[in-house]
Amino acid sequence: MFQVRMHGRGGQGVVTGAEMLSVAAFLGGKHAQAFPSFGSERTGAPVVAFCRIADTPIRLREPIVAPDALIIQDPTLLHQVDVFAGLRRDGYILINTAKSFAQLGLGEFVKGFHPERLLTVPATDLAVKHVGRPLPNAALLGAFAALGGQISLDAVCRAIESRFDEKVARGNVAAAKEAYEIVREEERLAETHHA
Amino acid sequence: MLEQCEGSHAVAHAVALCRPEVICAYPISPQTHIVEGLGEMVKSGVLEPCEFINVESEFAAMSVAIGASAAGARAYTATASQGLLFMAEAVYNASGLGLPIVMTVANRAIGAPINIWNDHTDSMAMRDAGWIQLFAESNQEALDLHVQAFRIAEELSLPVMVCMDGFILTHAFERVDLPEQAQVDRFLPRYTPRQVLDPNEPVSIGAMVGPEAFTEVRYLAHAKQLQALQLMPLVAGEFRQVFGRDAGGLISSYRTQDAETIVVALGSVLGTIKDTVDELRDSGLRIGALGITSFRPFPIAALRAALIHASRIVVVEKCFAVGIGGIVSRDVRMAFRDRPLTFLDLDWGIVNRVLERERTTRRSGPVAEGVLRDIGMVASRIG
Numbered sequence: 111m112f113q114v115r116m117h118g119r120g121g122q123g124v125v126t127g128a129e130m131l132s133v134a135a136f137l138g139g140k141h142a143q144a145f146p147s148f149g150s151e152r153t154g155a156p157v158v159a160f161c162r163i164a165d166t167p168i169r170l171r172e173p174i175v176a177p178d179a180l181i182i183q184d185p186t187l188l189h190q191v192d193v194f195a196g197l198r199r200d201g202y203i204l205i206n207t208a209k210s211f212a213q214l215g216l217g218e219f220v221k222g223f224h225p226e227r228l229l230t231v232p233a234t235d236l237a238v239k240h241v242g243r244p245l246p247n248a249a250l251l252g253a254f255a256a257l258g259g260q261i262s263l264d265a266v267c268r269a270i271e272s273r274f275d276e277k278v279a280r281g282n283v284a285a286a287k288e289a290y291e292i293v294r295e296e297e298r299l300a301e302t303h304h305a
Numbered sequence: 306m307l308e309q310c311e312g313s314h315a316v317a318h319a320v321a322l323c324r325p326e327v328i329c330a331y332p333i334s335p336q337t338h339i340v341e342g343l344g345e346m347v348k349s350g351v352l353e354p355c356e357f358i359n360v361e362s363e364f365a366a367m368s369v370a371i372g373a374s375a376a377g378a379r380a381y382t383a384t385a386s387q388g389l390l391f392m393a394e395a396v397y398n399a400s401g402l403g404l405p406i407v408m409t410v411a412n413r414a415i416g417a418p419i420n421i422w423n424d425h426t427d428s429m430a431m432r433d434a435g436w437i438q439l440f441a442e443s444n445q446e447a448l449d450l451h452v453q454a455f456r457i458a459e460e461l462s463l464p465v466m467v468c469m470d471g472f473i474l475t476h477a478f479e480r481v482d483l484p485e486q487a488q489v490d491r492f493l494p495r496y497t498p499r500q501v502l503d504p505n506e507p508v509s510i511g512a513m514v515g516p517e518a519f520t521e522v523r524y525l526a527h528a529k530q531l532q533a534l535q536l537m538p539l540v541a542g543e544f545r546q547v548f549g550r551d552a553g554g555l556i557s558s559y560r561t562q563d564a565e566t567i568v569v570a571l572g573s574v575l576g577t578i579k580d581t582v583d584e585l586r587d588s589g590l591r592i593g594a595l596g597i598t599s600f601r602p603f604p605i606a607a608l609r610a611a612l613i614h615a616s617r618i619v620v621v622e623k624c625f626a627v628g629i630g631g632i633v634s635r636d637v638r639m640a641f642r643d644r645p646l647t648f649l650d651l652d653w654g655i656v657n658r659v660l661e662r663e664r665t666t667r668r669s670g671p672v673a674e675g676v677l678r679d680i681g682m683v684a685s686r687i688g
Contacts, residue, residue: 143479169443169579
């Protein structure tokens with residue numbers, strides 16, 4: 111079982127993001143379960159949503175306290191909410207920002223994590239560019255497809271298309287694809303660097 | 306057809322496949338996406354013939370469902386929490402009149418204090434109202450129970466409440482197998498009402514009954530509910546033949562065969578309990594889980610048969626009857642009046658720890674893993 115926790119703010123689509131991640135996993139033949147942390151959320155308030163992915167049916171309905179991966183939609187949460195709580199040392203971190211982990215003040219914190227599992231992507235910029243609105247979900251899921259190996263880019267695109275009408279979907283698919291390529295490019299650079 | 310969707314969407318789809326002719330709902334909080342989805346289906350013509358009636362309150366929702374059902378329509382509504390309590394008087398009328406209305410209750414707590422999270426206080430408050438109450442463990446079962454609910458309701462002329470945990474199920478996206486219309490049509494025949502209010506052939510239903518017969522009327526209602534204990538396993542068996550999967554029935558057992566300790570619960574927490582049972586089994590504890598699907602009528606004989614060899618029974622409650630304690634555990638004891646058994650009620654210490662954990666996760670419902678580990682410790686001390 112692979113467990114993902116998504117952090118964002120009310121209005122950014124955190125819950126929708128977890129749902130689309132579960133749809134992408136489902137389209138890839140996996141079992142998946144997505145659910146929000148329930149509360150009387152308000153626009154701008156910190157929101158958490160969860161997604162479990164497994165090869166067998168998922169019965170567990172606990173909130174995810176020891177995630178394998180974190181997707182952080184809003185970097186302003188980093189020093190307000192304990193977004194890293196319970197994260198495994200071999201876990202993945204994906205943050206929506208144009209900055210690096212060091213620039214975010216996380217350089218010390220992430221020592222001991224696998225560097226190739228840490229990633230930042232300017233998902234909001236990509237969303238503004240392709241969709242015209244600052245909703246980073248699609249780009250983050252595209253990047254996650256390249257990062258975690260749990261879902262394919264194709265499944266992400268199909269999940270987007272199943273959720274939105276054609277015009278909105280087209281922009282989101284473009285954002286997801288560009289985010290995916292950015293990650294792939296970084297991975298290629300890293301490999302060259304190590305070689 | 307397999308689909309990854311929200312629990313509310315799955316239930317709306319299932320209800321639509323049951324071809325309701327009247328759906329009424331009060332469309333503000335506490336309400337779920339279920340009636341929203343059904344409203345869209347009626348408006349777009351996907352679900353027809355069906356009339357969707359927006360009413361002015363939950364009380365009106367049940368009252369309109371009563372009128373529609375008495376006039377011969379297959380009627381459906383959904384509610385939760387305070388909404389169910391607001392319709393309470395009409396809820397009793399629906400069963401007293403023997404009307405086969407089906408209602409989803411997305412289980413949520415009752416205020417005050419203001420609380421939107423899941424527990425079973427709403428439907429437990431209606432447990433004596435004469436409705437059949439079924440509890441779903443997963444979204445698949447919620448979907449399947451709705452299809453069965455219309456069958457059971459119409460065969461017995463009794464209303465059925467399908468209870469599914471609010472948020473935990475209604476808002477969860479997971480894989481469900483949505484049946485085909487032809488399958489549902491095969492399983493659920495057209496509704497043929499036993500009696501119809503018709504101006505051309507006037508009859509009265511629910512007319513006044515004095516003390517000389519009221520006791521008998523209530524006893525008849527009880528006898529009719531008990532018939533459901535015979536019917537529900539048959540309906541579940543037929544469901545299996547048509548749809549190829551298990552759902553419904555009275556109870557569900559998990560690894561109880563040789564279990565010394567059996568954990569009894571209702572609803573979605575069973576999934577977490579089953580995973581925990583597997584872990585505890587691996588560590589050598591002989592433990593199993595038992596889910597109560599039919600809470601009303603209460604399946605005393607089935608429970609007794611399933612629990613008779615256990616020496617320790619633990620009931621995880623999601624509703625607390627202030628002044629006496631757990632509700633389900635008291636009903637479970639009914640099955641064992643003649644046998645000394647160790648009942649571990651979740652005493653204050655354990656409950657308090659659960660609440661502590663809830664606070665840290667902002668999540669309702671018993672944190673089953675913690676509860677069971679605690680119980681395992683307590684149990685080993687009791688020896």
